[in-house]
Amino acid sequence: MLNIKKVAVIGAGIMGNQIAMQTAIHGYTVYCYDIKKEIIEAAENFSREWFKKRITKGKLQEEEAVQIQDRLFFTTDLEQAGTNVDLVIEAVSDIVAVKKKALAAIDAYTPEHTIYASNSSYIVSSRFADAVKDPSKVLNLHFFNPALVMKIVEVVKGEHVSEETFETAFAFAESIGKNPVKVEKEIYGFVVNRIFSALTREACYLLDQGIASVQDIDKAVKGALGHSMGPLETLDMTGIDLEYNVYMEKFRTSGEPSDRPASCLSERYARGEYGRKSGKGFYEYGKET
Numbered sequence: 648m649l650n651i652k653k654v655a656v657i658g659a660g661i662m663g664n665q666i667a668m669q670t671a672i673h674g675y676t677v678y679c680y681d682i683k684k685e686i687i688e689a690a691e692n693f694s695r696e697w698f699k700k701r702i703t704k705g706k707l708q709e710e711e712a713v714q715i716q717d718r719l720f721f722t723t724d725l726e727q728a729g730t731n732v733d734l735v736i737e738a739v740s741d742i743v744a745v746k747k748k749a750l751a752a753i754d755a756y757t758p759e760h761t762i763y764a765s766n767s768s769y770i771v772s773s774r775f776a777d778a779v780k781d782p783s784k785v786l787n788l789h790f791f792n793p794a795l796v797m798k799i800v801e802v803v804k805g806e807h808v809s810e811e812t813f814e815t816a817f818a819f820a821e822s823i824g825k826n827p828v829k830v831e832k833e834i835y836g837f838v839v840n841r842i843f844s845a846l847t848r849e850a851c852y853l854l855d856q857g858i859a860s861v862q863d864i865d866k867a868v869k870g871a872l873g874h875s876m877g878p879l880e881t882l883d884m885t886g887i888d889l890e891y892n893v894y895m896e897k898f899r900t901s902g903e904p905s906d907r908p909a910s911c912l913s914e915r916y917a918r919g920e921y922g923r924k925s926g927k928g929f930y931e932y933g934k935e936t
């Protein structure tokens with residue numbers, strides 16, 4: 648059933664790059680593609696440094712690292728990524744129109760049997776499945792950040808998704824060392840992010856109301872609820888821009904004022920304070936962090 652040899656990852660940002668690396672580590676040939684040359688260069692540098700560190704730490708043999716890197720390609724050439732590809736993993740920005748555009752673009756080069764897996768954090772695949780030739784081959788395969796480390800992957804059974812697509816994606820997730828969770832029906836945010844959103848929404852509300860500081864909110868959640876990271880620290884890691892866009896997309900769909908991003912998110916978004924990736928978010932990230 649699992650006849651996957653070549654995988655293309657579309658979008659080489661925080662998630663795409665690490666998903667591509669994880670997939671190559673487990674024996675697949677991977678093309679990691681982005682529209683931006685500078686993102687591809689940064690992704691390739693990150694990957695090179697990461698493999699070097701694994702060798703230095705004795706976690707990977709040099710020969711093995713060379714073999715993995717020989718089957719991991721970074722490219723801005725979509726035709727190269729899409730030709731003869733068996734599985735496309737989409738990790739572009741969490742905006743329906745952007746996802747549709749990215750999927751339609753690669754669909755021009757892919758063979759009939761290609762499966763499309765979206766890494767969206769929230770958006771169900773039925774909202775963009777019509778961007779490709781066969782919507783029954785499109786589903787959500789949701790990895791968590793950092794994708795090289797986090798074991799859980801959500802695999803979502805939309806009504807439009809064929810059984811074969813679902814089973815193949817599930818088996819693929821297992822084959823790359825993940826521990827997939829079946830989500831039986833489509834729902835915005837799936838399981839994990841619905842629960843995480845409830846937590847971050849409340850954390851942002853408490854911050855906006857001046858009830859407690861950033862540090863104290865995180866300290867309380869870690870100390871009393873046993874979480875290893877506080878909700879605001881986690882938002883800095885996943886990206887305030889991502890969270891802002893998620894709320895804006897939800898607001899555009901629902902029109903509900905309560906779906907607007909909290910002030911502490913919109914203000915930081917407007918200042919370009921996206922979290923760790925920009926050096927500042929709820930916390931500041933200097934060289935020492």
Ligand SMILES: NC(=O)c1ccc[n+]([C@@H]2O[C@H](COP(=O)([O-])OP(=O)(O)OC[C@H]3O[C@@H](n4cnc5c(N)ncnc54)[C@H](O)[C@@H]3O)[C@@H](O)[C@H]2O)c1
Nearest residue numbers: 658660661662681682686738739740741749767768792885
């Ligand atoms: N950041 C997280 O913690 C996290 C966790 C799980 C899932 N996700 C999901 O993963 C996806 C990507 O998130 P991210 O944080 O990696 O975003 P990111 O902003 O770091 O990367 C997105 C990349 O997509 C590229 N891109 C945009 N349009 C493209 C196109 N048409 N073709 C190719 N590349 C294109 C951009 O140049 C950018 O490099 C989103 O759907 C997000 O919801 C993110």
